[in-house]
Amino acid sequence: MSNDLKQQLMVISLLDGRNWDKVKVVSDYFSEFALIKYRLKIEISYLIFLSEKTKVIRKFSGKEKAYLSGIWQKLTLDDAVKIKETEKKINHDVKSIEYFIRDKISGTSLKDISEFIHFGLTSYDINIPAYALMLSDFRREVLIPLSDKLLRSFKDKIEETKNMPMLGRTHGQPALPTTMGKELSVFYSRLKKEIEIISDVKVEAKLNGAVGNFNSFYFVMPEVDWINFSRQFITSLGLTPNLVTTQILPYDSWLRMFDSLKRLNNILLGLSQDLWWYISFEYFLQQKKPEEVGSSTMSHKINPITFENAEGNLGMANAIFDFFVKKLSVSRLQRDLSDSTVKRNFGLAFGFTLLAWDSLLSGLSRITPNPQKMQEDLDGHWEIFSEGIQTYLRLHGYKNAFETLKEKTRGAVLTKEKLYRIIDGLPIKDQDRKYLKIKNLRQYLGKASKLAELSIKE
Numbered sequence: 001m002s003n004d005l006k007q008q009l010m011v012i013s014l015l016d017g018r019n020w021d022k023v024k025v026v027s028d029y030f031s032e033f034a035l036i037k038y039r040l041k042i043e044i045s046y047l048i049f050l051s052e053k054t055k056v057i058r059k060f061s062g063k064e065k066a067y068l069s070g071i072w073q074k075l076t077l078d079d080a081v082k083i084k085e086t087e088k089k090i091n092h093d094v095k096s097i098e099y100f101i102r103d104k105i106s107g108t109s110l111k112d113i114s115e116f117i118h119f120g121l122t123s124y125d126i127n128i129p130a131y132a133l134m135l136s137d138f139r140r141e142v143l144i145p146l147s148d149k150l151l152r153s154f155k156d157k158i159e160e161t162k163n164m165p166m167l168g169r170t171h172g173q174p175a176l177p178t179t180m181g182k183e184l185s186v187f188y189s190r191l192k193k194e195i196e197i198i199s200d201v202k203v204e205a206k207l208n209g210a211v212g213n214f215n216s217f218y219f220v221m222p223e224v225d226w227i228n229f230s231r232q233f234i235t236s237l238g239l240t241p242n243l244v245t246t247q248i249l250p251y252d253s254w255l256r257m258f259d260s261l262k263r264l265n266n267i268l269l270g271l272s273q274d275l276w277w278y279i280s281f282e283y284f285l286q287q288k289k290p291e292e293v294g295s296s297t298m299s300h301k302i303n304p305i306t307f308e309n310a311e312g313n314l315g316m317a318n319a320i321f322d323f324f325v326k327k328l329s330v331s332r333l334q335r336d337l338s339d340s341t342v343k344r345n346f347g348l349a350f351g352f353t354l355l356a357w358d359s360l361l362s363g364l365s366r367i368t369p370n371p372q373k374m375q376e377d378l379d380g381h382w383e384i385f386s387e388g389i390q391t392y393l394r395l396h397g398y399k400n401a402f403e404t405l406k407e408k409t410r411g412a413v414l415t416k417e418k419l420y421r422i423i424d425g426l427p428i429k430d431q432d433r434k435y436l437k438i439k440n441l442r443q444y445l446g447k448a449s450k451l452a453e454l455s456i457k458e
Contacts, residue, residue: 030347038130040072094123132205162452168373182448185455202240204253246334306363319351
């Protein structure tokens with residue numbers, strides 16, 4: 001047994017255990033190592049920006065800037081362990097970052113500026129931009145590309161099934177004809193809109209001192225426009241500056257992203273459930289892998305576990321996102337440390353999200369439409385055409401058309417022949433009777449196929 005497998009057997013989360021290979025990319029952004037690296041990036045970026053934009057410290061040479069940037073860019077696990085050991089001694093995580101940088105420049109030409117590391121800052125001037133950058137980078141580099149991949153896979157299924165007639169349902173009961181592609185396109189359209197919202201959220205950050213007023217900055221150098229300095233620095237990181245804060249950032253922009261992800265995940269949860277039902281109806285057939293076992297006792301089974309796993313993990317992700325939204329929207333006197341431990345768990349919500357999306361991608365790749373079964377079910381429910389009949393009769397002046405059709409069709413399951421006999425018994429003109437006797441229910445699809453096409457072209 002490999003050491004990796006032994007380790008997986010001992011962890012308490014399926015993210016770090018049995019599904020680690022599917023979500024390990026999350027650790028590049030939300031692990032303790034990642035947090036240390038992002039904190040280092042902010043501290044060093046701030047130090048360089050301070051040198052470039054003010055006279056607080058001397059200008060750095062190109063070589064010195066490269067060396068400073070290399071401290072975070074080349075960070076190793078051994079470096080991170082050293083930082084954690086310092087943190088354990090002093091009981092302060094951000095201060096241990098400062099001491100690490102001091103140590104790294106102690107024997108270099110930069111040793112004269114060691115006192116200006118973390119100059120004027122509070123810990124949250126480092127933590128907030130660090131987490132904001134983690135969220136922004138993860139969204140751009142992981143979430144959006146994976147959501148696009150999910151959309152492409154889903155789009156292929158719509159393209160494949162846009163002209164496949166099926167029995168549409170309302171309240172779970174036979175309703176009207178539709179196509180599988182049209183039904184799926186509703187989810188596709190919703191997903192596209194929500195992904196656009198997530199992409200457009202401006203991730204805010206702040207750098208303005210211990211209570212948000214730039215107190216120490218203006219006290220020691222009142223001639224510097226520190227408000228504009230802060231705006232420019234946060235913008236240089238690719239983030240949106242929020243200048244009006246206390247020590248902590250109002251997390252509303254982050255929460256907008258979490259709320260949008262909740263909605264996106266809920267759309268996918270609904271899709272997972274509907275695909276589960278379509279598999280149950282045999283409208284989709286599942287790929288049979290010879291080496292797999294579907295049940296410990298029922299040898300015939302192929303279970304839709306990918307969609308069930310997706311549903312469960314989407315629920316887990318959203319429960320955590322929901323807690324983030326509730327917790328991070330309030331803070332005692334707009335500053336307490338209860339948000340600190342919460343932010344360290346961002347990776348859980350994103351991990352369960354990625355795991356669910358991976359299951360959906362796997363599930364979509366393993367199902368094949370079964371148009372024969374869809375057509376068979378549709379052909380067994382000609383009573384659904386009663387809507388078309390009574391609407392036609394009302395248009396052409398026949399009275400009590402709805403009530404007449406209700407009496408003859410409500411609760412009934414009709415074949416084509418039985419519906420024809422009902423039409424024959426109606427007190428209508430022969431030309432109307434002839435028009436109403438459609439050859440197949442495909443003639444009552446409306447614009448289902450066209451709407452499916454529109455959804456994937458827009």
